[in-house]
Amino acid sequence: MAKIFKVSGYIVDVNGDSNADEVIAEVSSDFDGMINQHIHVEEADIGKWNDESPLNYDNCDLADCEKYFKRKVPVDNDRNVMAGQVYRHFKGHTVKVLHIAQDTEAPGQFYVVYECEDGAIWSRSYGMFVSEVDHVKYPNAKQKYRFELMESDKNETD
Template sequence: MTSAENVTKNVSAENRSETRDFHVGDIVRHFKREYVNQDTAEYLYRIVAFAGHTETGERLVIYEALYPPYKVCARPYDMFMSPVDRIKYPDAAQKYRFELVHRPA
């Protein structure tokens, strides 16, 4: 069983926290996950690092998809932490764009 499969199986068993204090290694869920098959790792990500933009100093979150092709992405910290756009996604159940699913011990 792959680590992504392990995470997927544990998502429903974990006590989901609404903490907004993410750490490197945390597994987070994008709000669009509610629209896909929950047996996959789609829209689950691992936080790889926090970085600063070299030109602007803007804080970035570096994160990796836990599903093929395991894309590594960077997103501005403020956008990563932002609430779901209720005008664009009025029926989204999740409050924030990304929420904590699992924090490694």
């Protein structure tokens, strides 16, 4: 039976000589008999290396690593989501945004916390909340965006 592995972690290049493509090539080079489907590598500068850096320990806190990777969500300026606004999901139901939250383990990763019509509370990554509908997967979707601001809320923010 085939298996899939999700690999996660951080690699520190103390000399700053490598780039993301080289890391992918190095990590992928010893996949004997495995197919590299996708390896996502982000790159960030951490300044001058210091042996006392918290990144120098096997059990370093993930937050120490993650603080160098501020998520940049591509968002149109007119697609800012605010608490209290009501949106229509492309499948037809409406949701009310309760809060915009930041992940404590991944600073810079934001989520939209919202309440559905049935009272259920969910969260979704900010980037996905403001993203366009995948019209290949959902060819009958009439909306451009996954969640669109309801007209009554648009008038109040204008």
